[in-house]
Amino acid sequence: MAIDRHDQREALEEAEANAIGTEYLRADLLPPKASLATKDLLMQYLDQRILFYSKQDQEKIHDIHLKTDRLQNALWQEILPIARSNQTATIALTVSGMNDVLNSQGYVQASWWNRIPSTAWTLMTAIAICANLLVGFGARNFKKNIALFMIFPFVIAVSFFLIADIDSPRGGIIRIEPRNLITLKKILNTQMNTQSPSSGSHSASP
Known part of the structure; x- marks a missing residue:
């Protein structure tokens, strides 16, 4: 039971990294200004998702949740006006990708709450x-x-x-590490530095 939950949490972390990475690429389909803003928000969001997996006290965890919620709202509000005024297949694809990003965070949170009764x-x-x-x-x-x-x-x-250690994803010895999210951050930072040396300042280190 505990091992199955552990494997599920690892799979969801990978899925979340894929969702964020895919949406980062799809942001190029947006108008230039909205594309840059969305990518910047996604980088900030990625930092918070990495912090979520680290060992933190309850006050810090609460702060991470608040920042994550604000960034999710900002991401959605960034593409919503475009989706309403420009209902094309490419914009619909971007909206669908953003929906996957937001949903993946909910799936991860639910899996972390799903503990042995x-x-x-x-x-x-x-x-x-x-x-x-x-x-x-x-x-x-x-x-x-x-x-x-x-x-x-x-x-x-x-x-x-x-059993107790495996069932505690944030603490203990056997933890869920955000390997895929960290790898994604390194790849995106490399791409940003390659495209424009000054763009690396958009991302904050976790």
Whole structure:
């Protein structure tokens, strides 16, 4: 259960990076002024998405959510007037790409909220306690080999630790790293620097 959720979060991070990268390219279909503004907003948005995956305190996480919401609204408002006044296939493609960008963030957030239910933890804990009690009851007459009976509780404890760690995407040892988002940022920065040395100032480092 925890591993499936972990794999899903990694897949959604990749999908989000693809959505942002695709929309960055489709922004060239917009009028020049709107294209530059949209690309700049997408770079700022990409920075916030990378920060989302990093280990932060609750106050910082709340700040990231607020900035992300503002940038999403700004991105949508940037293309909305164009979509209303110029209803062509190319503009529709750009609008569809922006919709994918906004939706991908929602899918990621939902997957991070989707944790192992407390009832499942309660059931696993009850099973572990019962199993350890049975092992302890069976070991009462085997004092010489008592160390062997400690293996089972140790394995149970390690298993619980791994499950809890995998089910905590922001903290712990096993985390979701924004590898695809970071790679995308490097590629876009390289493209911007190649096209215009001064354009690199549009993006803020995470």
